Amino acid sequence: HEHALRGRDAHLLLSFKASADPCNAVLRSWEGHDPCSGSWIGVTCYRRRVVSLRLDHSSLTGSVTPLFGLTRLRVLSLRRNALTGSLPHLTTLNNPRLRRLSLSHNKLRGTLNVSLPSLASLRVEHNQLSGGVEGLRLPNVSDFNVSSNQLSGKVTDLLSKFPASAFEGNQGLCGSPLPGCGEVSRLSDDTTAVSPSPASLQSATDSSSSRSSTKVGFTALLAIGISDLLVIAIGLVVIVGMYLWLRKKLITSLNGAAASIRELEPDKLQREEKEKGRSLICFEGGEDLRLDCLLKASAEVLGKGISGSTYRAVLEDGIIVAVKRLSAVQFPSHCKAFDRQMHLIGRVRHPRVVSLRAYCNAHEEKLLVYDFMPNGSLLSLLQSNSKFLRTAKGRLQPAIARSLDGCLSCAGGGSGRTLDWMSRKQILMGAAEGLAFIHAFPARSPLVHANIKPSNILIDEQGNACIAEWGIMRFASNFHQAMPHYPSGCLSDGAMFAAGTTTRLGYRAPELVNGKEQPTQESDVYSFGMVLLEVVTDKEIDDAESEGEVMGMVKIGMMCTAERPEERPKANQVVRMLSDFL
């Protein structure tokens, strides 16, 4: 039975592929009948059943319907594609385990009917969904957004706890937290009530003219005047009295409230501080991560650097994340600025930047949870590509050679693939795009990566390079020691020569060597330039086509590694220059 269900998972994924990627451009790795072989991009399995499918920003088209036949699915994330069609009625019957459904920024139509107690996150903003929201029965959803669709009708009581931003951009939706449904019609009623019709105006004129024609005696006029004055005076006394009474009440209650806040505050703060210390602070896409689950997850060390160790953690639901455990020596304090920086990093979302999904800043533990990049780092690619390792492996006993493969994958998943010229250019371009995005991100002061080196350029499921681990190093206590420089002998001589560097500074810009200057966007460009020179001057490039281009790329590297920071190009200029080679 299980075997048949596995076969069904494969069949459903392949029928999704047929409509989503008809040209076989993105889902090329979806081949054969085993989605759990580890080679199908975006697919995560647990006990050989598909539990997660993440293919954001993948230019997919067609219908998502086949995917809802995956009965073990927990996470479905297909944001920013061009998916069309409607969503089927989702119930516990078909999708009993679905926890996260992220289909924002697509072209989905039809109505929303989802009754799933298991669902914790529903994001379908920026689609063309229509109809009401009464079909959403989601008692446990904590992350919800249906904004910028064509939904209409009243927001149900169950959903009214979400902020207005979760519903905005739907012309026809009304009711808390949006303006009330009756308000528009009441307003128009009021308008008709107060705006006099021509007929009523006519009759008012008639009656006033008839009054003026009536002769009223002086005594009567005096009596009317006095009674009017009396009414006004009484009214004034009542209003002043009420004002004084209300003012007194307000002051008493405010005093009481202030006193109670003062009394509660220390406790409350302590409690919050404690809770904060124990829990994860989650950002977009990490909403259902929990610290206890993370600590229980089976983990494997990916590597250890100056800033701490990184683990590959497989959570209960089969989701894989990378957890960076910051070294207590380098990051001993628990400062507010660190929290502010993490919140900033958690907001940065770009296909070429590894997303921070959550973090924990407790006194005894600082954990950063990132998307896991399954194809290792540029460092591992360069190493597994190196002649030394290949020739060494040739001379070794088969068993030892196999263990060398293992070592490479420990060091970040070295694939052993040949790094051809085109891949090198694409990796550099991806990293430059990620860096340019970080540099241009709006923030109070310019954002800086401060740790650019090949082990922080990671390769995602689709083979794209992404920039990782940025913005942390400025909190390291021994910041300058921790800055990216490389153990002598590792950076290729070609790169050192091209950069005109005689001393072994590695990726560290010369202005940072005295230990007084803080890293800047210019020093990031320097580090990137060193990486670029290393990638393009590698003796292993044996692609004849590349010969003419190498010199052009070296020129870019030399510009980036100019001695004077102000002479270096900006990251976005580097992107433009690199694009000429692609």
Ligand SMILES: Nc1ncnc2c1ncn2[C@@H]1O[C@H](COP(=O)(O)OP(=O)(O)OP(=O)(O)O)[C@@H](O)[C@H]1O
């Ligand atoms: N999100 C991730 N997905 C997959 N592998 C990762 C991820 N983050 C880091 N790694 C890999 O884990 C290994 C260890 O990374 P780590 O950041 O701890 O050390 P480092 O980059 O060598 O040094 P530093 O501490 O200076 O950053 C590296 O090979 C890195 O490529």
